Amino acid sequence: MPNHDPPTRYSGVAQSFHWIIAALIVTQFILGWTAVDLPSGMHKLALFGRHKSVGMTVLLLAILRLLWRFKHPPPDLPPAMTPVERVLARATHIAFYVLLFAMPITGWMMSSAKNYSVSWFGLFTWPDLIGQNETAFNILKATHDYLSFILFGIAVLHVLAALKHHFWNKDDVFIRMLPFTKSEKRS
Amino acid sequence: MMRRGALAVALFAAAAVAGAAGPASYTADPAASRLEFTGVQEGAEFKGTFRKFTAAVDFAPEALASARFDVQIDLNSLDTMDKDRDQTIRGPDLFDIAHYPTAHYVTRSFTKTATGYSAVGALTLHGVTKDVPIDFQFVAAAGKSKIEGTAKLKRLEFGVGQGDWKSTAEVKDEVKVAFSLVLKPAP
Numbered sequence: 001m002p003n004h005d006p007p008t009r010y011s012g013v014a015q016s017f018h019w020i021i022a023a024l025i026v027t028q029f030i031l032g033w034t035a036v037d038l039p040s041g042m043h044k045l046a047l048f049g050r051h052k053s054v055g056m057t058v059l060l061l062a063i064l065r066l067l068w069r070f071k072h073p074p075p076d077l078p079p080a081m082t083p084v085e086r087v088l089a090r091a092t093h094i095a096f097y098v099l100l101f102a103m104p105i106t107g108w109m110m111s112s113a114k115n116y117s118v119s120w121f122g123l124f125t126w127p128d129l130i131g132q133n134e135t136a137f138n139i140l141k142a143t144h145d146y147l148s149f150i151l152f153g154i155a156v157l158h159v160l161a162a163l164k165h166h167f168w169n170k171d172d173v174f175i176r177m178l179p180f181t182k183s184e185k186r187s
Numbered sequence: 188m189m190r191r192g193a194l195a196v197a198l199f200a201a202a203a204v205a206g207a208a209g210p211a212s213y214t215a216d217p218a219a220s221r222l223e224f225t226g227v228q229e230g231a232e233f234k235g236t237f238r239k240f241t242a243a244v245d246f247a248p249e250a251l252a253s254a255r256f257d258v259q260i261d262l263n264s265l266d267t268m269d270k271d272r273d274q275t276i277r278g279p280d281l282f283d284i285a286h287y288p289t290a291h292y293v294t295r296s297f298t299k300t301a302t303g304y305s306a307v308g309a310l311t312l313h314g315v316t317k318d319v320p321i322d323f324q325f326v327a328a329a330g331k332s333k334i335e336g337t338a339k340l341k342r343l344e345f346g347v348g349q350g351d352w353k354s355t356a357e358v359k360d361e362v363k364v365a366f367s368l369v370l371k372p373a374p
């Protein structure tokens with residue numbers, strides 16, 4: 001008997017994508033914001049090398065995650081949410097998906113523009129997206145920087161919203177993305 | 188008088204024979220010739236070019252015993268398509284061009300190989316002189332003969348990499364060299 005009811009929890013696969021990508025993005029902020037303040041030298045080179053490898057991993061996972069999501073719709077939002085809250089939640093989630101692609105792609109392009117090709121953990125080298133171009137590099141770097149602040153902003157909003165759902169609304173919006181838990185109708 | 192005339196003829200003949208068997212002398216056409224190196228940083232290759240170098244070439248396939256390459260490289264003329272990287276390589280921990288502005292390569296012996304020729308020569312770089320073998324092909328053409336070849340060397344054998352740069356974790360020890368010399372008759 002196939003179950004036609006919409007799911008009440010995120011699947012294990014969706015949870016894995018969410019938490020692995022979240023951990024990688026935290027890593028990216030630490031690597032990127034540490035490296036950018038270092039003087040030119042080997043430590044900067046090393047941190048950005050890791051940052052690029054992790055960033056390409058995020059891009060690959062983002063592609064897989066989006067494909068998975070098309071086939072597996074997420075659980076519905078709680079009926080108690082107002083239309084404004086729904087629009088806000090939806091906009092935040094769409095912004096996340098856009099940034100999951102925009103961050104690595106602008107990073108990859110700026111590496112190409114500066115003629116520092118992107119390796120994946122030393123195993124292979126990704127092709128350059130554009131040719132060496134200092135003006136393009138400066139524009140892409142500024143874009144990558146601004147996008148990182150936007151990403152940081154919506155990540156804070158996302159965490160606060162999850163906590164609000166859990167502690168204020170007392171619904172299962174947070175719990176249903178949490179592995180090793182069971183959702184119960186809490187409201 | 189007869190004896191002196193005979194001696195002159197004999198000397199002339201000897202000179203003519205030596206001339207035929209000896210190598211032709213060339214210099215590399217600076218506009219058409221290239222001297223490149225390829226390093227690996229963070230698992231990704233990067234290319235650099237020396238914009239200024241001179242090469243004196245004595246070479247003829249039938250006179251390998253008296254062949255000779257003498258190459259002077261202006262290290263300050265390096266160009267890796269990124270000013271920050273160029274400055275780092277010029278700096279005290281790598282080329283240290285304030286103390287060692289030029290590199291010098293001079294061959295000692297040549298041999299014929301299955302695919303072309305190889306030579307062993309002494310490279311003086313960063314105040315260190317060490318043997319570096321090269322493999323090359325000689326393409327004879329009237330007024331536009333060409334020598335194209337490659338070499339491999341280890342930067343740390345020449346002390347190119349002090350302080351942090353002694354580590355090969357971020358920048359590999361091995362550096363590939365490629366050259367293409369368009370020859371014109373020496374003046």
